Amino acid sequence: MIHKKYLFVAVIAGTVILSSCTESEQAPGLEYMPDMYRSPALEAYIDYGSNKHMDLTQEEKDELGVVPVLSRLPVDGTVPFMGSNEMAQFAMPYPLNNTVEDYERSATEIKSPLLPTKTNVERGKEIYAHMCMHCHGKEGHGDGAISKNGHIAGIPDYATKLKELQAGKMYHTITYGKGLMGQHASQLNQLERWQVISYVQCLQQGVSTPEYDANNMLKLKVEAAAADTTK
Amino acid sequence: MRLSTILQHRFLVSIFAFLFFAQYTFAGVFEGGDATKGETLFKQNCASCHSVDGSLLAAPSLQGIDSRWAGKDALIVKWIQNPNGALATGDPYIVGMVAKWKGQFGMMAAQAVSEGDIKDIIAYVKTGGSAGGPKASDAPKCLTLEEIEAAKAELEGDDSGYVWFIIIGLILSIIAVSAANIKKSLATAVNERDGLPAPADRTYMQVAKAWMWTNKKFVGVLGFIIFCYISVVGYKSLMGIGVYQGYTPDQPIWFSHAIHACQNEIDCQYCHSSAAKSKHAGIPSVNVCMNCHKGIKKGAISGTKEISKIYEAIGFDADSSKYIDGYAQKPIAWNKVHNLPDHVYFSHQQHVTVGQIDCKQCHGPVQMYSVGHVATPAEINAQEDVTGLIKLEKETLTMGWCLECHNKAGIDPTKSDYYEEMHKRYKSNEVGKRTLSEIMEDGSMTVRENGGWECGKCHY
Numbered sequence: 001m002i003h004k005k006y007l008f009v010a011v012i013a014g015t016v017i018l019s020s021c022t023e024s025e026q027a028p029g030l031e032y033m034p035d036m037y038r039s040p041a042l043e044a045y046i047d048y049g050s051n052k053h054m055d056l057t058q059e060e061k062d063e064l065g066v067v068p069v070l071s072r073l074p075v076d077g078t079v080p081f082m083g084s085n086e087m088a089q090f091a092m093p094y095p096l097n098n099t100v101e102d103y104e105r106s107a108t109e110i111k112s113p114l115l116p117t118k119t120n121v122e123r124g125k126e127i128y129a130h131m132c133m134h135c136h137g138k139e140g141h142g143d144g145a146i147s148k149n150g151h152i153a154g155i156p157d158y159a160t161k162l163k164e165l166q167a168g169k170m171y172h173t174i175t176y177g178k179g180l181m182g183q184h185a186s187q188l189n190q191l192e193r194w195q196v197i198s199y200v201q202c203l204q205q206g207v208s209t210p211e212y213d214a215n216n217m218l219k220l221k222v223e224a225a226a227a228d229t230t231k
Numbered sequence: 232m233r234l235s236t237i238l239q240h241r242f243l244v245s246i247f248a249f250l251f252f253a254q255y256t257f258a259g260v261f262e263g264g265d266a267t268k269g270e271t272l273f274k275q276n277c278a279s280c281h282s283v284d285g286s287l288l289a290a291p292s293l294q295g296i297d298s299r300w301a302g303k304d305a306l307i308v309k310w311i312q313n314p315n316g317a318l319a320t321g322d323p324y325i326v327g328m329v330a331k332w333k334g335q336f337g338m339m340a341a342q343a344v345s346e347g348d349i350k351d352i353i354a355y356v357k358t359g360g361s362a363g364g365p366k367a368s369d370a371p372k373c374l375t376l377e378e379i380e381a382a383k384a385e386l387e388g389d390d391s392g393y394v395w396f397i398i399i400g401l402i403l404s405i406i407a408v409s410a411a412n413i414k415k416s417l418a419t420a421v422n423e424r425d426g427l428p429a430p431a432d433r434t435y436m437q438v439a440k441a442w443m444w445t446n447k448k449f450v451g452v453l454g455f456i457i458f459c460y461i462s463v464v465g466y467k468s469l470m471g472i473g474v475y476q477g478y479t480p481d482q483p484i485w486f487s488h489a490i491h492a493c494q495n496e497i498d499c500q501y502c503h504s505s506a507a508k509s510k511h512a513g514i515p516s517v518n519v520c521m522n523c524h525k526g527i528k529k530g531a532i533s534g535t536k537e538i539s540k541i542y543e544a545i546g547f548d549a550d551s552s553k554y555i556d557g558y559a560q561k562p563i564a565w566n567k568v569h570n571l572p573d574h575v576y577f578s579h580q581q582h583v584t585v586g587q588i589d590c591k592q593c594h595g596p597v598q599m600y601s602v603g604h605v606a607t608p609a610e611i612n613a614q615e616d617v618t619g620l621i622k623l624e625k626e627t628l629t630m631g632w633c634l635e636c637h638n639k640a641g642i643d644p645t646k647s648d649y650y651e652e653m654h655k656r657y658k659s660n661e662v663g664k665r666t667l668s669e670i671m672e673d674g675s676m677t678v679r680e681n682g683g684w685e686c687g688k689c690h691y
């Protein structure tokens with residue numbers, strides 16, 4: 001009888017040991033009908049084998065024919081469609097270049113097209129939390145986590161050093177970057193850039209929770225917008 | 232003559248005395264500052280562009296400033312306080328310096344520091360910034376650098392063990408076959424010596440069969456084990472079709488979410504900025520990496536090893552802090568972790584912008600891991616820092632999982648004006664009004680009640 005018990009234990013142990021070596025974190029698992037995962041129409045971020053082709057020489061690529069490349073830049077001279085005619089102004093090219101002279105020019109030549117409405121400033125606050133806070137800090141004192149952890153030091157405080165910084169210069173800086181700050185044009189469209197600037201203008205005056213009047217306009221006085229173009 | 236000599240001596244002595252005391256009374260900015268005060272001042276005013284260790288950030292390094300500007304004490308003060316004014320003096324050193332660097336970095340801004348401050352800053356610069364460098368965040372919620380490093384080592388040491396099983400199995404079977412051959416030739420040789428006929432030439436199959444007949448019990452047990460094994464593995468692999476839970480592919484760059492998202496508090500949407508605007512959350516292009524890594528050239532764990540891969544991709548020379556002209560940029564081939572079949576439509580924008588779902592609801596505590604992976608329901612449900620977390624049981628990224636959430640998740644129409652139109656249409660007629668009151672009987676509207684379980688919602 002002992003004999004049979006041993007047999008039973010052996011069967012269980014053998015099964016467990018044999019079946020434990022089949023899963024790997026490196027393998028995604030089985031696909032149900034693989035051709036249903038990759039559509040014939042090219043979709044972003046799907047590997048159609050182009051990664052394998054990256055190390056090929058030009059002749060080898062020519063031999064293969066078209067190798068799908070999924071992350072492409074927009075065609076030169078195209079303007080993004082922003083949804084409506086009013087929004088088209090935010091798709092226009094920025095007139096200044098990434099030079100020292102144009103940075104100075106931006107102070108007077110570039111004006112915000114947005115009024116400091118509640119929608120704009122509050123959206124700006126959200127964008128600030130996503131895009132700016134880890135360096136510039138919650139209240140804009142230049143004390144974000146990256147600064148506190150000692151990776152980038154000396155990020156200027158909006159409320160003191162950058163108190164007088166004009167909106168145009170901010171816009172220029174977000175578009176092209178300045179000093180150690182990189183350009184954020186690929187992450188923020190023009191509308192979002194102006195919205196976040198409208199919130200940074202509150203931080204310049206030391207206000208991190210802005211208040212609004214009965215018309216949903218910012219109570220704080222900030223640099224005037226160029227024109228009321230959003231209505 | 233004598234008198235004049237004496238006078239001359241006195242004159243010289245007085246000059247020496249003057250020079251001797253002048254060191255203390257009219258000392259320049261290069262001597263006698265307070266390095267501790269200087270460090271604070273440096274970090275407040277200079278560190279966003281200048282380094283003290285000779286590396287280029289967004290301006291030349293201040294290392295060796297005391298020898299480069301030696302003897303120009305008044306001028307350096309003027310340069311720092313009013314660069315344009317100092318340039319207007321036409322000093323050849325300043326003119327040369329501006330000509331050399333202005334194209335790359337632009338003109339320095341005037342700094343509101345006093346002469347005493349400058350003295351302290353220079354004293355700090357001369358120490359070479361001994362107490363600088365990255366340090367770990369002290370936030371308790373994050374993994375420490377040591378823990379991240381240990382996890383990385385574990386990941387790198389993780390080789391697939393089953394390959395060795397296969398190799399050992401092959402070696403054993405080769406040995407078995409050769410042993411059988413040797414046995415056979417020995418038997419033939421023995422029979423030959425004894426004058427007996429050679430043993431019958433049996434095939435391997437016949438030998439195996441004969442062996443199995445003589446060892447029935449062993450074969451039976453082995454057969455049962457193999458049957459169980461095949462059943463279990465078969466069942467598991469069938470159940471695992473289309474389930475990607477726990478998938479953690481190696482990536483071309485050892486990027487750590489634990490360092491970026493937790494310690495440095497970078498929001499998910501900083502890098503995955505298209506999550507709120509498009510179907511895809513997006514993998515950041517290299518220029519987004521460069522927004523920070525233009526200045527941060529050394530990581531806390533891998534040093535320059537991993538960061539240099541970004542520079543190689545985009546063509547950035549870390550020593551001169553310049554992009555290389557005409558560089559053939561190479562894309563970084565990240566491995567896609569979360570994948571849905573082509574026959575299901577999923578949009579991040581709908582969930583992030585309209586539904587206001589926290590990223591962690593579906594992706595789990597990404598900030599606690601280095602390498603991105605498909606979270607398991609256990610990981611997702613264990614999170615405590617997500618407001619309104621919906622606990623789900625089905626396997627992540629399966630259809631059952633989607634439906635489970637659509638059945639439980641409530642809609643808050645005030646969160647987005649997307650629902651305004653829907654609300655208007657419900658209220659426009661009697662049937663709509665009745666439906667709405669039925670839906671709102673339990674006080675909330677779930678995604679399912681808004682059509683989230685309709686086939687055509689996701690499959691079209």
